[in-house]
Amino acid sequence: MSGATSDDMGCCRVWFITGCSQGLGRALLEEVLASGERVVATARNPQSLHSLAMRYPKLQLLVLALDVTDRTQISDAFRSAKAHFGQVDVVVNNAGYGIQSEIEATPESEARRMMETLYWGAVHVTQEAVSIMRDVNHPHQGGLILNISSIGGYIGNATRGFYNSAKFALEGFTEAFNKEMLPEWNIRAVIIQPGGFNTEWGGSSMAYNKPHALSVQFRQMTKGKSVFNGDPCKAAQAIMQVADMREAPLRVQLGTDALMLVRSKALQTLEDTYRHEALAHSTNADGVDREAVMAKLGAVRA
Structure with a gap:
């Protein structure tokens, strides 16, 4: 096994990361572990993290099953994190997925499921996190919440309508959240806005087939991974830099795009x-x- 020893564990932060099975969440998890910090790694399928669980001791890594659309599971996960590590310092709301689909072609059930995951999941995780950061962590220690939004949380695009809606909502929530946190609690949230990264995305649905339709043009432009500039490993390193900032801005962009x-x-x-x-x-x-x-x-x- 690699990773930090028990002698190191009392002096480093505890991260709680959702959506660790792949993509940016997995890259961030590996970067945090390599730095020697402690992590509660969550995924709908915890078996996807088996190799890391074998490499790192339980004093450093706690793997939990978590579907962020299940509020009971969220509460149970934070209860387990508190029992295992005694605190939670950095929460990363990363769990999510995307679909490429015109608004007319997206079933309402699918649009609502996306909102439940990308928005309400992050909201409920944040609410649980605050109770630990304010009432369990050492006085004035507080904590940091990193909400993984997207460039799609600031700019709407054809075939991304409901994804944009969920991310826009998350950004508005984050702004209001920061204004409600009392200074003495020392709890703050940062919106992370990645551009295009070579990570896994969801399926697609098509309603328009006219070449001049903006949604068709956007679909053609983004159908190949070569269009994306971002490196998830470098994004993970940048996110850790944000976590170390004394006064991070409300929004941080990742990628030149x-x-x-x-x-x-x-x-x-x-x-x-x-x-x-x-x-x-x-x-x-x-x-x-x-x-x-x-x-x-x-x-x-x-």
């Missing part, structure tokens, strides 16, 4: 606000001092 797409949309949004500023002001009630409102809300004028 993610960085440039986010930057482009943010600039376009800002430009739109200035272009249509008069329309926004026109809806104020009579007597409202718009300059005073702007100053109060910290507006930055060009």
